[in-house]
Amino acid sequence: MPLLFRLAALWKKEALALTRDRHALAALFIMPAIFILVMSLALADTDAFSGKSRIAVRYALLDLDDSRASRELDARLDAIEAFEKHAPPADADAARRQVESGEIAFALVIPQGYGQQIDAQKTPALQLLIDPALPRALREGFYRQVEAASIRVSVLFAIEALEDSLLSDAPQLTALEAPRLAVEAVGHGDDPAPVLPSAVQQNVPAWLIFSMFFVVIPISAVFIGERQHGTLQRLATQRVSFGLVLAGKFLPFVLLNQIQAVVMVGVGRWLAPLCGSEALALPEGAAALAALWLVSLAVSAAAVGWALLIASLAKSSEQATVLGGVGNILMGAVGGVMAPRFLMPAAMQPWTRLSPMDWALEGFHQVMLRGGGIPDVLPAAAALVAFGLAALGLAWQRSTARTP
Amino acid sequence: MIRLEDLRYRYRPDSPWALDGVSFDIRRGGVCGLLGPNGAGKTTLIALLSGLMKPQEGRITLDTPDKRAVIAVAPQDYAFYPMLSVAENLDFFAGVQGCSRVERQARCAKALAFACLEPVAKRRAGELSGGLRRRLNLAIALTSAPDVLLLDEPTAGVDPQSRHFLLAAVRQFAAAGGTALYASHYMEEIEAVCSEAVIIDQGKTLVSGTLEAIKRKHAAALTLKLAAPPPETWMTGWRARFPDLTAAADNTLCLPRIDADGLIALLSSLAAAGVPVEGVAYGAPNLERIFLQLTRHALRE
Numbered sequence: 001m002p003l004l005f006r007l008a009a010l011w012k013k014e015a016l017a018l019t020r021d022r023h024a025l026a027a028l029f030i031m032p033a034i035f036i037l038v039m040s041l042a043l044a045d046t047d048a049f050s051g052k053s054r055i056a057v058r059y060a061l062l063d064l065d066d067s068r069a070s071r072e073l074d075a076r077l078d079a080i081e082a083f084e085k086h087a088p089p090a091d092a093d094a095a096r097r098q099v100e101s102g103e104i105a106f107a108l109v110i111p112q113g114y115g116q117q118i119d120a121q122k123t124p125a126l127q128l129l130i131d132p133a134l135p136r137a138l139r140e141g142f143y144r145q146v147e148a149a150s151i152r153v154s155v156l157f158a159i160e161a162l163e164d165s166l167l168s169d170a171p172q173l174t175a176l177e178a179p180r181l182a183v184e185a186v187g188h189g190d191d192p193a194p195v196l197p198s199a200v201q202q203n204v205p206a207w208l209i210f211s212m213f214f215v216v217i218p219i220s221a222v223f224i225g226e227r228q229h230g231t232l233q234r235l236a237t238q239r240v241s242f243g244l245v246l247a248g249k250f251l252p253f254v255l256l257n258q259i260q261a262v263v264m265v266g267v268g269r270w271l272a273p274l275c276g277s278e279a280l281a282l283p284e285g286a287a288a289l290a291a292l293w294l295v296s297l298a299v300s301a302a303a304v305g306w307a308l309l310i311a312s313l314a315k316s317s318e319q320a321t322v323l324g325g326v327g328n329i330l331m332g333a334v335g336g337v338m339a340p341r342f343l344m345p346a347a348m349q350p351w352t353r354l355s356p357m358d359w360a361l362e363g364f365h366q367v368m369l370r371g372g373g374i375p376d377v378l379p380a381a382a383a384l385v386a387f388g389l390a391a392l393g394l395a396w397q398r399s400t401a402r403t404p
Numbered sequence: 405m406i407r408l409e410d411l412r413y414r415y416r417p418d419s420p421w422a423l424d425g426v427s428f429d430i431r432r433g434g435v436c437g438l439l440g441p442n443g444a445g446k447t448t449l450i451a452l453l454s455g456l457m458k459p460q461e462g463r464i465t466l467d468t469p470d471k472r473a474v475i476a477v478a479p480q481d482y483a484f485y486p487m488l489s490v491a492e493n494l495d496f497f498a499g500v501q502g503c504s505r506v507e508r509q510a511r512c513a514k515a516l517a518f519a520c521l522e523p524v525a526k527r528r529a530g531e532l533s534g535g536l537r538r539r540l541n542l543a544i545a546l547t548s549a550p551d552v553l554l555l556d557e558p559t560a561g562v563d564p565q566s567r568h569f570l571l572a573a574v575r576q577f578a579a580a581g582g583t584a585l586y587a588s589h590y591m592e593e594i595e596a597v598c599s600e601a602v603i604i605d606q607g608k609t610l611v612s613g614t615l616e617a618i619k620r621k622h623a624a625a626l627t628l629k630l631a632a633p634p635p636e637t638w639m640t641g642w643r644a645r646f647p648d649l650t651a652a653a654d655n656t657l658c659l660p661r662i663d664a665d666g667l668i669a670l671l672s673s674l675a676a677a678g679v680p681v682e683g684v685a686y687g688a689p690n691l692e693r694i695f696l697q698l699t700r701h702a703l704r705e
Contacts, residue, residue: 002503003502006500009495009496009499009500010496010499010500013485013492013496013499016492020487020488021487228481229482230479230481230483231483233479234497234544236456237475237476237477238476238497238500238501238548240500
């Protein structure tokens with residue numbers, strides 16, 4: 001019971017200190033809200049989201065037919081510079097898993113009999129697996145490229161057939177059709193129908209994550225103040241362990257992060273449409289919301305751990321603001337917050353995996369765009385919690401070494 | 405009683421000892437003054453007494469057989485939260501002791517009353533004047549209902565009224581049975597509030613005991629500041645008459661006891677020997693003179 005009283009006193013103090021730091025609150029709530037609105041509107045009709053820009057999107061091709069026609073189709077797609085070909089998957093299930101994990105954006109499956117259908121000048125069938133987290137324009141762009149390449153293959157083979165038939169007595173002309181392209185959005189659960197990603201779908205989770213990591217400002221302000229004014233030492237003389245002090249900071253700031261999440265979702269859902277943007281679409285069902293909350297809690301663990309690490313490394317509030325702010329911006333830039341991963345050059349895309357903000361974004365996308373549940377967000381959540389704990393451990397080590 | 409025996413502490417293995425064999429006793433129910441120049445080891449000593457650090461050698465014994473003694477610190481810094489009000493600060497520091505709500509409220513009310521902070525209870529601590537901040541610093545220490553109070557320069561930077569109030573508060577704490585260690589650079593405060601004192605320098609105990617005993621043992625009743633060192637023959641002659649006569653390197657002569665006739669004879673003799681006298685201090689000894697005598701006059705840090 002006394003431990004609970006002590007923790008309650010620490011939580012209350014943090015909450016009071018936080019609510020009186022107006023600048024920090026403004027940075028935590030107004031900044032991301034403005035970012036969400038401005039970036040959603042600014043990017044709504046840009047080339048980036050309409051697919052006009054030249055960007056490297058990875059796809060894999062599974063050729064189950066291995067015919068001259070299928071190899072021709074493969075070669076024609078390979079020639080398109082905007083799409084980068086990934087190593088071929090072992091089978092259709094492997095291709096599906098690669099799309100699910102975000103390793104590739106598309107998988108094109110050329111079924112057996114494709115070459116025969118081309119030879120017979122029938123409408124060929126293809127299967128296209130897509131990542132629903134991609135913008136609609138990008139998905140349509142790839143779809144059209146596949147369609148066009150397949151038509152070209154059909155035309156090529158039809159011309160060859162026509163040349164052969166010209167030598168016969170009764171040349172035949174057959175009307176050519178576009179391929180039947182069975183498109184499947186690869187998601188999780190029973191209903192993988194994707195929520196169509198829009199600028200607001202991209203921006204709400206991205207800027208929410210960014211703002212959650214900005215708890216570094218109020219945490220470091222209080223923590224460094226405590227260290228500089230001797231308050232931490234005073235607490236130590238009152239048998240308040242450093243672990244208890246950290247625990248006292250953890251819950252209020254996790255709670256603050258959750259309030260941020262609710263407010264930013266509200267901005268995306270209700271305020272953004274008022275400003276002319278699309279409304280944020282949320283997954284339905286308790287399981288999806290629980291998964292979303294799990295990601296949000298994991299982001300909090302990472303953000304608060306990171307903030308405490310910065311606070312323990314910095315010698316002054318100014319230094320913490322610079323270290324934390326620049327660190328957040330770098331993590332955001334690398335992690336796909338400021339520019340989505342699919343817009344980055346192919347060589348840079350693997351580097352996004354280094355940023356905790358990318359893990360967080362991946363977790364939110366699993367639920368919000370791919371219809372994933374708790375099992376699907378566990379890897380991202382575990383990585384975030386591990387990052388938070390590692391940062392917390394370093395902060396602990398650093399602070400106990402510094403405090404006599 | 406608190407007994408400190410041969411305490412030694414250094415911050416790094418290769419650094420000099422911050423405390424190098426400090427020993428003294430603090431009587432229960434009394435206020436002990438802790439004096440020393442900057443860097444003498446006062447803050448280190450308070451950190452050891454508060455439990456913030458453990459002595460590397462020696463030991464501290466608290467003679468409180470009935471229960472575990474509660475030790476509180478009123479540090480030199482304003483160790484509270486400027487964005488919280490006075491009442492909220494007290495409530496927080498009482499809360500981290502693990503007290504129930506009722507106990508917390510009782511302690512806060514007592515601390516507020518003790519430090520006369522009721523009129524400013526709702527004001528943010530960051531908006532208080534220097535004197536009120538010092539009083540809040542003291543009141544926070546009292547929220548743990550301490551048996552022992554460690555005060556590190558509790559009156560630094562306050563006006564005379566606030567200083568007077570704080571000294572009275574410390575006396576009141578001791579009168580109620582509390583034990584206090586009072587570290588300060590202000591000798592008159594130590595003389596006003598303490599019954600005993602310890603002077604440390606360079607990590608060593610120079611003197612400890614009751615103020616009366618210290619004055620009796622160490623004070624020089626006469627201090628003469630000379631323009632030049634007296635001749636050796638003159639010193640030999642006068643030492644035969646006054647064996648306690650000492651000469652410091654800064655041309656200061658000290659003598660614990662001398663009557664008026666003796667003083668006149670001494671001054672006449674110096675004039676005859678051609679040694680001009682620049683200053684004379686004669687009368688009842690005070691702590692500052694003892695302190696300067698023991699720690700030397702040279703400027704520190």
